[in-house]
Amino acid sequence: MQKYISQQNLTTLLDTLIKQGTRVVAPHMNAGVPLYEPIQSAADMATGQLPRRSAKEAFFPVCEDIMSYEKEGQRISLKDIDPARFPETVLVGVRPCDAAAIPVLDEVFSWDYKDEFFLERRKKTTIIGLACTAADDACFCTAVGLFPGETKGSDLFLTPLEDGGYACESYSDKGETLINGNKELFAEPTKTKALSLAEPQTEKIDLKKVKSWLDEHFEDPLWDGIATRCVGCGACAFVCPACHCFDIVDEGTEKAGKRRKSWDACGFWKFTHHASGHNPRDLQPKRYRNRIMHKFKYYDDKFGQTLCTGCGRCVRVCPVGIDIASIVEEISKK
Amino acid sequence: MTEPIDTSIYSAVTAAIQTEAQRILAAGLVTAIVGYAASRRNGSTQPIIVTDAAAAEKLIFTPASVNNLALYLTKAKKEIPKKGKIGIVVKGCDLKAIVGLMGEAQLKRNDLYLIGVPCAGVLASTVQPSTALTADTIASKCTECDARLPSDCDYVPNVQLPTQPQLAGKYAVEIARLEALTPAERWAYWKEQFAKCIKCYACRQVCPFCFCEQCLCDRNKPQMVDTTPRPAGNTAWHIVRAMHLAGRCAGCAECERVCPMDIPLNLLNRKMAKELKELYDYEAGFEVNDKGPLTTYTDKDDQSFIK
Numbered sequence: 001m002q003k004y005i006s007q008q009n010l011t012t013l014l015d016t017l018i019k020q021g022t023r024v025v026a027p028h029m030n031a032g033v034p035l036y037e038p039i040q041s042a043a044d045m046a047t048g049q050l051p052r053r054s055a056k057e058a059f060f061p062v063c064e065d066i067m068s069y070e071k072e073g074q075r076i077s078l079k080d081i082d083p084a085r086f087p088e089t090v091l092v093g094v095r096p097c098d099a100a101a102i103p104v105l106d107e108v109f110s111w112d113y114k115d116e117f118f119l120e121r122r123k124k125t126t127i128i129g130l131a132c133t134a135a136d137d138a139c140f141c142t143a144v145g146l147f148p149g150e151t152k153g154s155d156l157f158l159t160p161l162e163d164g165g166y167a168c169e170s171y172s173d174k175g176e177t178l179i180n181g182n183k184e185l186f187a188e189p190t191k192t193k194a195l196s197l198a199e200p201q202t203e204k205i206d207l208k209k210v211k212s213w214l215d216e217h218f219e220d221p222l223w224d225g226i227a228t229r230c231v232g233c234g235a236c237a238f239v240c241p242a243c244h245c246f247d248i249v250d251e252g253t254e255k256a257g258k259r260r261k262s263w264d265a266c267g268f269w270k271f272t273h274h275a276s277g278h279n280p281r282d283l284q285p286k287r288y289r290n291r292i293m294h295k296f297k298y299y300d301d302k303f304g305q306t307l308c309t310g311c312g313r314c315v316r317v318c319p320v321g322i323d324i325a326s327i328v329e330e331i332s333k334k
Numbered sequence: 335m336t337e338p339i340d341t342s343i344y345s346a347v348t349a350a351i352q353t354e355a356q357r358i359l360a361a362g363l364v365t366a367i368v369g370y371a372a373s374r375r376n377g378s379t380q381p382i383i384v385t386d387a388a389a390a391e392k393l394i395f396t397p398a399s400v401n402n403l404a405l406y407l408t409k410a411k412k413e414i415p416k417k418g419k420i421g422i423v424v425k426g427c428d429l430k431a432i433v434g435l436m437g438e439a440q441l442k443r444n445d446l447y448l449i450g451v452p453c454a455g456v457l458a459s460t461v462q463p464s465t466a467l468t469a470d471t472i473a474s475k476c477t478e479c480d481a482r483l484p485s486d487c488d489y490v491p492n493v494q495l496p497t498q499p500q501l502a503g504k505y506a507v508e509i510a511r512l513e514a515l516t517p518a519e520r521w522a523y524w525k526e527q528f529a530k531c532i533k534c535y536a537c538r539q540v541c542p543f544c545f546c547e548q549c550l551c552d553r554n555k556p557q558m559v560d561t562t563p564r565p566a567g568n569t570a571w572h573i574v575r576a577m578h579l580a581g582r583c584a585g586c587a588e589c590e591r592v593c594p595m596d597i598p599l600n601l602l603n604r605k606m607a608k609e610l611k612e613l614y615d616y617e618a619g620f621e622v623n624d625k626g627p628l629t630t631y632t633d634k635d636d637q638s639f640i641k
Contacts, residue, residue: 031526033596052594053532062532063562136462137375228413229381231405233536235594251560251567262562263532270552284413319540319592320401321373321380 001176002189005158006165009185014042014092016182023087025058027051036091036098047093047130054241054311055098056105058091059121062238063262066117066248070256083120090178092128097141097311099129099153101241107303108244117261126174129154135198138312140325143202146309161192200310202325205332207296207306213331214297218289226327227288229320234265236314236322242295242307245271266290288322296328337469340496341454347395350491351423351449355390358421364447365418368403369393377464381406383414395423398463400456400473401540402586404431407441408545421447425456426481430584430618431542437623438582440545450487452495455479459591474504475587475600485620505604512601524569530595531568533561537589537599538575543582550574576602581610581628584618 005013018024018040026045028037034051036058053062068079102122109118132141132148141147151157155175158166167189170176179186237243247264251257264271267288272281281287295307308324315323351369358364371382371392379398383406384390403422406414414420424432429450435441455467455476465471482495512520538544538551551559551571559574560567575589583603590600610616613636616627 031530031596033530052596063564137464224413228383228411229406231411231536231539233539233592234532234534235536235592238532238534239594247561249561251562251564260562260564265534268535284411315375317536317592317594319536319588321378323374323380326374 001170001179003168003170003179003186004161004165004188004190004192005168005186006163010158010166011042013182013185014039014045014090017090018042021087023089025055025089025091026093036094045093050095050311050313051098052313053239054101054313055091055094055127056101056241056244058089058125059102059118060105060109060244060246060263063260064117065258066261067259068257069250069252069259071254081117083116086121086124089121089125090128091125092130094127094129094154095132095311096129096146096148096150096152096154097132097139097309098241099127100146100150100309101311102127102153104242104299104303104305104307104309105244107305108299111303126155126178127153128178129157131157131159131194132198133160133195135200136312136316137201138315139198139200139310140202140312140315141310142200143205143325143329144207144306144308144310145204148197148200160195161190162195163190163192165190165192167194202310203329205325205329207300207328207332210296210328210332211300213334214293218293222331223285223289226322227285230267230284230288230322231319232267232269232284232287233319234263234267235317235319236291236324237265237267238263239313239317241309241311241313266294292324292327292331295324296331336471337499339455339467339469339472339499341397341467343452343454343493343496344395344397346493347451347491348393350493351393351395351451352390354449354489354491355384355393355421356387358447359384359387359390363419364421366414367393367421367423367447367449368406368414369421369423369449370395370399370401370403375463377462379463393423395451397455397457397465397467399423399425399451400459400591402428402431402542402588404428404435404542404586405540405588407432407446408435408542409440409547410539410545416445419445419447421449423449423451424484424487425451425453426484427475427479427584427586429484429487429620430481431586433620433622434582434584434618435542435545437626438543439624443622446488448484448487448489450484450490452491452493453479453482454496454498460596469499469501472501473587473591475585477501478503478505481620505601508598508601509605509608512605525565527597528568528572529565530597531563531572532595533563533568533571534594536592536594540588540592541579542584542586542588543579544575572597572599572602575599576606579603580606581614581616581626583607 026039034049036055070077109115155172245264273279299307355367366385370379373380455472458473461471559570587600614627
């Protein structure tokens with residue numbers, strides 16, 4: 001279904017949803033950093049910059065409680081978190097590189113174990129993607145087969161037009177429902193020109209070739225060459241729209257506490273540190289190799305998808321300038 | 335109007351680094367050189383470890399040569415073989431960290447070949463690497479730099495440092511602002527900042543002084559600091575770190591540069607440095623001291639806290 005929505009009506013739509021009790025999550029400035037966060041008014045939405053962290057946290061928060069315990073004398077009581085209490089959500093202003101990662105994450109969170117925390121939020125969320133009109137030279141969505149107008153993952157997709165409004169197209173029942181429930185705010189498509197889309201300066205990489213090289217080169221001098229400089233922090237994984245590893249810890253006192261799930265990263269030495277003291281990934285190049293292997297081989301082996309959407313965040317935040325796009329490009333030329 | 339900063343010497347510095355690197359590698363004076371090389375993004379650099387004289391031509395120095403490479407000399411980076419003498423490209427601020435590490439018996443002067451860089455400043459982390467260096471785009475630490483010319487190096491390119499425009503010290507201004515707040519307001523400020531922390535530990539991983547074989551915060555028997563990115567654990571983590579670095583931090587500001595959430599971490603370190611200066615007349619410099627201000631006691635030490 002193709003429609004038009006003016007800037008004013010988009011504001012009205014979001015404010016109406018907020019008033020009705022829907023959680024609206026949008027790019028928003030928090031202490032100087034743009035993040036996808038719940039907003040209290042459409043005026044709080046700030047789509048000018050790519051949020052520092054991806055939209056995955058709308059489904060997979062940085063940290064969440066998954067259970068709580070209390071101990072009184074000999075009596076221990078455990079309490080589950082009820083996912084039914086997760087609110088209906090509209091996630092709006094999502095960049096194509098972020099939206100495209102969400103169906104990729106669906107695969108792993110609904111595979112052998114159904115992660116109800118992720119899936120329940122996913123079920124209750126409508127995603128409104130926004131075409132990307134500004135790229136920098138860290139962006140490389142075009143290298144991994146996507147583009148600034150990519151609609152993958154979006155229930156509704158907005159393309160900014162020259163008059164400040166948006167061309168609006170729905171790609172799912174959720175998208176249709178949102179339009180049908182707010183018919184008066186949507187008009188028929190117009191002939192107004194769309195703003196020009198961003199133009200990331202990267203050539204498409206042959207990901208099949210990359211994968212077939214990775215299939216054969218678990219051991220290769222390349223890893224030592226590119227990854228000795230890796231300092232072993234989690235910045236790349238934490239800002240990534242597709243990285244999804246997490247840790248589970250109990251925090252609290254003897255009397256009461258919570259079991260919590262929070263983001264983890266394969267760059268940390270502790271990630272594969274066994275209770276025995278042995279660490280199969282004892283040096284940083286082995287950890288960095290896992291990052292590349294997981295994104296461009298293992299995930300493809302298992303789910304037929306690439307675990308990278310070219311948002312460029314890891315390139316921007318890496319303390320030592322490691323550039324995954326140039327590494328994958330180098331592999332594709334081998 | 336943004337005042338430009340003259341970095342024209344950097345092309346001569348680059349040429350000199352390449353020539354010297356090639357010479358010392360070819361002569362076998364060093365086994366490896368840690369320096370900066372260009373990377374894909376326009377104007378960007380990344381650390382490189384060169385072991386072959388033919389690859390010395392990859393070494394560059396630009397306003398985007400932001401890293402403190404001293405990190406690669408510590409035992410925290412087991413991947414870098416520490417055999418023989420290692421050459422390293424250092425700015426004055428980086429050299430202070432090396433000096434500190436020598437004082438802590440982590441490095442030996444004789445194992446290093448120091449290639450000092452006369453430095454006009456580097457870029458702030460908030461701008462694109464291709465940005466021109468100006469009074470607005472320069473890293474905060476450079477506005478308070480007293481070490482543009484590293485001393486006691488094995489080699490320093492023979493170039494004349496251009497006169498610098500007078501820059502307002504960004505940390506001094508911000509510390510004064512925070513000191514003027516009430517404790518409650520200051521607490522509110524840091525609570526908001528620490529709330530952004532995602533526990534990626536980039537601050538720890540780039541710090542030359544965070545060379546502990548196992549960080550207190552990575553231990554779980556007992557669990558000293560909550561590991562999850564929540565207010566309690568975040569606050570504890572950043573305060574533990576600031577205290578552990580007091581009297582050691584050399585002011586390279588790498589922690590602040592790499593924070594993906596823009597937490598002004600170096601403010602904590604500058605505040606501690608200010609206290610150390612006031613209480614013990616100590617500041618990080620180019621002189622190796624094997625006794626730090628907080629690891630020694632003299633009867634002249636401030637005792638006003640005993641009440």
